[in-house]
Amino acid sequence: MYFKSFYPYENNDVAVICKEWSGGGGNGEYRVRRQLSVSSDSKLLDEGVREDARVVMRPKRPPRPKSEAFLGPHDHSNRRTKRFSAFGGDSPFGKSEAYIKLEQLGEGSYATVYKGYSNLTQQVVALKEIRLQEEEGAPFTAIREASLLKELKHANIVTLHDIVHTRETLTFVFEFVDTDLSQYMEMHPGGLNRHNVRLFMFQLLRGLAYCHRRRVLHRDVKPQNLLISSHGELKLADFGLARAKSVPSHTYSHEVVTLWYRPPDVLLGSTEYSTSLDMWGVGCIFVEMLCGVPTFPGVRDTNDQLDKIFKVVGTPTEESWGGVSRLPGLRAHVARWGACPARPLAAAFPRLRDAGRDAQRLAAALLQPDPARRLPAPRALAHDYFSPLPARLAHLPDEVSIFTVEGVSLQPED
Amino acid sequence: MAGNFWQSSHHQQWILDKQDLIRDRQHDLAKLSEEEYQKIFNFFASIIQVLGEQLKLRQQVIATATVYFKRFYARNSLKCIDPLLLAPTCVFLASKVEEFGVISNSRLITTCQTVIKNKFSYAYGQQEFPYRTNHILECEFYLLENLDCCLIVYQPYRPLLLFVQDIGQDDQLLTYAWRIVNDSLRTDVSLLYPPYQIAIGALHIACVMLGKENLKPWFAELNVDMDKIQEIVRSIINLYEMWKSYDEKKEIQSLLGKMPKPNPAPQR
Numbered sequence: 001m002y003f004k005s006f007y008p009y010e011n012n013d014v015a016v017i018c019k020e021w022s023g024g025g026g027n028g029e030y031r032v033r034r035q036l037s038v039s040s041d042s043k044l045l046d047e048g049v050r051e052d053a054r055v056v057m058r059p060k061r062p063p064r065p066k067s068e069a070f071l072g073p074h075d076h077s078n079r080r081t082k083r084f085s086a087f088g089g090d091s092p093f094g095k096s097e098a099y100i101k102l103e104q105l106g107e108g109s110y111a112t113v114y115k116g117y118s119n120l121t122q123q124v125v126a127l128k129e130i131r132l133q134e135e136e137g138a139p140f141t142a143i144r145e146a147s148l149l150k151e152l153k154h155a156n157i158v159t160l161h162d163i164v165h166t167r168e169t170l171t172f173v174f175e176f177v178d179t180d181l182s183q184y185m186e187m188h189p190g191g192l193n194r195h196n197v198r199l200f201m202f203q204l205l206r207g208l209a210y211c212h213r214r215r216v217l218h219r220d221v222k223p224q225n226l227l228i229s230s231h232g233e234l235k236l237a238d239f240g241l242a243r244a245k246s247v248p249s250h251t252y253s254h255e256v257v258t259l260w261y262r263p264p265d266v267l268l269g270s271t272e273y274s275t276s277l278d279m280w281g282v283g284c285i286f287v288e289m290l291c292g293v294p295t296f297p298g299v300r301d302t303n304d305q306l307d308k309i310f311k312v313v314g315t316p317t318e319e320s321w322g323g324v325s326r327l328p329g330l331r332a333h334v335a336r337w338g339a340c341p342a343r344p345l346a347a348a349f350p351r352l353r354d355a356g357r358d359a360q361r362l363a364a365a366l367l368q369p370d371p372a373r374r375l376p377a378p379r380a381l382a383h384d385y386f387s388p389l390p391a392r393l394a395h396l397p398d399e400v401s402i403f404t405v406e407g408v409s410l411q412p413e414d
Numbered sequence: 415m416a417g418n419f420w421q422s423s424h425h426q427q428w429i430l431d432k433q434d435l436i437r438d439r440q441h442d443l444a445k446l447s448e449e450e451y452q453k454i455f456n457f458f459a460s461i462i463q464v465l466g467e468q469l470k471l472r473q474q475v476i477a478t479a480t481v482y483f484k485r486f487y488a489r490n491s492l493k494c495i496d497p498l499l500l501a502p503t504c505v506f507l508a509s510k511v512e513e514f515g516v517i518s519n520s521r522l523i524t525t526c527q528t529v530i531k532n533k534f535s536y537a538y539g540q541q542e543f544p545y546r547t548n549h550i551l552e553c554e555f556y557l558l559e560n561l562d563c564c565l566i567v568y569q570p571y572r573p574l575l576l577f578v579q580d581i582g583q584d585d586q587l588l589t590y591a592w593r594i595v596n597d598s599l600r601t602d603v604s605l606l607y608p609p610y611q612i613a614i615g616a617l618h619i620a621c622v623m624l625g626k627e628n629l630k631p632w633f634a635e636l637n638v639d640m641d642k643i644q645e646i647v648r649s650i651i652n653l654y655e656m657w658k659s660y661d662e663k664k665e666i667q668s669l670l671g672k673m674p675k676p677n678p679a680p681q682r
Contacts, residue, residue: 132551135516135518135519136516137506137551137554138555138558140516143511143565146563146565147563147564147566148566150423150564150566151422151423151566153421160563163559163563164559165555165558213418214418
């Protein structure tokens with residue numbers, strides 16, 4: 001591939017070659033749209049200060065103090081000894097003292113999440129503290145999440161503000177969002193306000209359409225991963241399992257999605273899933289928001305989960321879903337559990353019937369067992385179900401919240 | 415991730431301005447001439463390349479590791495972290511990000527030891543690779559933070575394939591241009607220009623080398639800033655010019671000796 005001693009221009013003058021092909025030109029869309037880089041801050045810094053701020057990497061440094069002391073933004077005596085941050089010079093960004101750790105919010109497989117306070121922006125933030133893995137260093141999932149979130153800037157995707165490195169941990173600083181959809185539904189049992197369900201659905205689809213356009217699958221769409229702000233903004237979070245999808249036909253290992261929100265094709269052993277994977281979860285969450293109970297609450301294993309699904313949507317056949325008989329799990333499942341006929345969703349979920357015909361149609365299109373026929377996010381956004389919402393919502397720039405549009409607001413749940 | 419380059423962190427944060435780059439390097443350029451600085455980076459790019467090849471990584475992963483390395487030192491002096499430690503750390507991180515899978519620590523360290531001993535003894539003599547796993551893992555944190563977690567790097571390889579397809583499949587042209595893209599990792603172009611422009615620059619050089627006059631109209635029709643392409647071409651050709659009169663085996667030891675070092679030196 002690579003050859004180093006490559007001297008193609010033995011007899012040519014550089015300038016000649018540069019001129020030779022100077023035909024083109026043009027100032028079209030490909031011109032670089034340059035933005036200020038973060039380093040521009042460092043221009044303002046005195047060279048001497050920057051010099052001091054650079055700290056040599058010493059493998060055997062004394063351990064950092066463990067306390068989470070509040071160090072004000074003007075405490076320079078301490079700051080100077082800290083290492084050089086990504087944001088240049090002794091800018092306080094990227095420094096652990098810039099954040100105070102408050103109470104614990106939750107614990108995940110590789111991280112603990114705390115509520116925190118940013119001394120820089122005077123804002124409440126969420127601090128996700130990543131545990132180091134013995135062999136792996138910074139865990140794969142954390143790196144994947146951070147690298148993806150860096151590329152995904154959208155009003156319906158949680159924002160990664162900063163990354164802080166302390167001696168033993170790596171902390172991601174996220175925007176703080178009050179609650180998540182799971183807690184929200186617990187607070188308001190018996191099904192949510194239908195108007196609010198529409199707003200949540202629109203935002204969920206908007207965030208996912210954006211991810212899918214960038215060929216990123218979330219792979220773990222569930223109410224706990226959908227953050228809800230007090231204004232009703234919905235933000236996709238927890239991209240730890242998400243994966244950049246660079247080759248469309250790629251197959252993934254399928255032990256990923258929480259069973260309740262996992263589509264039948266994956267449960268049956270298909271590994272060729274794509275964006276349709278996330279869309280099944282959207283359908284489940286839609287019905288769950290309307291009804292107030294999980295849509296397919298499997299209790300035991302894959303087969304029980306499939307049984308819950310097929311009792312509603314019917315056991316698939318070659319007629320209803322071409323190619324299904326080739327999936328590894330179907331024959332065994334049918335042999336042991338038998339085949340069920342399909343029922344109308346409205347019969348299985350009475351509150352979905354009450355929500356109207358458009359809601360039923362959208363639910364049916366999302367809870368389509370055949371992944372090839374399941375509704376993709378951009379088309380779901382254009383569904384008649386959303387026609388009561390202002391038309392402008394379809395044309396908002398990515399980073400603008402739907403609540404900036406007049407007349408869009410959350411209604412009180414009762 | 416095949417997403418949108420224009421909205422990527424690569425485009426928004428890491429296409430640097432040439433003047434900024436020169437200013438940020440001032441500390442190192444007080445001790446080294448510009449050419450010496452480039453020769454040192456050329457040397458460490460070789461280390462990353464050979465390490466990657468020994469670990470059987472795809473060229474894409476090697477290219478990403480090289481760009482991490484360059485990005486780190488675009489914002490930091492060589493004395494911040496010993497480049498001999500940062501180079502394998504970049505390879506380690508890039509292999510995670512590019513979904514190659516995690517390289518086991520012991521394999522990484524062993525490979526470093528072998529490579530330094532067998533392939534780069536002209537630079538390090540009898541000296542062994544001095545770092546261990548804990549150094550790499552700690553260094554990874556510094557690297558992640560300094561990259562501001564911008565880990566997805568767009569490379570010229572994909573646009574290059576598209577351009578060659580558009581021209582009409584030409585394997586010889588592709589092979590030459592591909593190698594020129596590899597060589598471009600030895601220059602600053604990956605810090606200064608978007609990957610599609612680097613791909614065009616490499617194609618341009620390949621066409622001149624192969625005397626493909628008939629492709630002039632194809633270039634003329636490109637809707638692209640040709641001044642930028644010429645800057646890229648010039649950078650790459652300067653590299654080839656430099657290689658003509660440069661014997662790394664003879665010079666690198668003294669260059670590494672001149673390199674700004676941590677003060678006090680790290681305890682190894």
